[in-house]
Amino acid sequence: MKSITINGSKRESVGKKATKALRNAGQVPCVLYGRDAEPLHFSADEIAFNDLVYTPDVHTVEIKLAGGEKIDAILQDIQFHPVTDAILHVDFYQIQEDRPITMEIPIHTVGVARGVKNGGVLRYNLRRLKVRGLAKELPDFIEANVTKLKIGQKLYVTAVESEEYTIQHPDNTVICQVRTSRNIVALDEEDEDEVPADEVPSTETDDVAAVKEGEDS
Known part of the structure; x- marks a missing residue:
């Protein structure tokens, strides 16, 4: 850092x-x-x-x-x-070198979400993550890959877990999500297919599982 x-x-x-x-x-x-x-x-x-x-x-x-x-x-x-x-x-x-510290680290998203290409809008719930770890191991920023997010899906903090730090938020805390907009385009056959769970780590389409916006930020 x-x-x-x-x-x-x-x-x-x-x-x-x-x-x-x-x-x-x-x-x-x-x-x-x-x-x-x-x-x-x-x-x-x-x-x-x-x-x-x-x-x-x-x-x-x-x-x-x-x-x-x-x-x-x-x-x-x-x-x-x-x-x-x-x-x-x-x-x-x-x-102190041997004692962990807690800091808020900026989140940088990577890629263009699948749902955004289809007319959705990427909304952020968090811009920074509170993490704990040794100062020498904490990053300047945390990358969050949103490429595979479809409309209605959410990216949770568990998607950016690392051995270098411990995330100080509940696992169901939402980093960002793709919401519908007025400019929805027709989905092609590939996008209509379900995305395998292992291709979209830590995301869900069930709104009930989503954290209230800003509640845990």
Whole structure:
């Protein structure tokens, strides 16, 4: 997984006045958790978070503190101003090589669904998957092949299982599905035939088995 660097300075004071002064100076107060010692309080330039926050990609972070200390971490939580959307506070969690972490990884679909070719529309229920695994084994994105999906079929999270991570969603969570539209074209004989179950892993046509949209996302 790609990593970005954020340069920061340890904070001597964590009171409200000191925090306000940091923000006025264009700094963001941060806390690093997951250490054997107490949480580490530091600050960094607000502009340093652009490549971490305002992107669809996911990254790990190398925090470089004044004095030479370097810490590998992941973004855990971020708070924004309700009006200006300025970053108010950021929480990080320290990465340890032998301990799994939980992250939301983007989903990239591959191929054109069979049902879309016949006039259906591909609808997404999830854009990211919450997975757990060792940081060094987590991918930049997760590929979901939709090529064999026919109209009415759904792709479930079980279709993208991997030994590198554990999916933190129920097995019946839907990633995407092909729905009907006004532009349905006549199906040819090949498409009218049933698709063998082993050709469409983790998909179903029974709407009862589908997860409510967004319920598990």
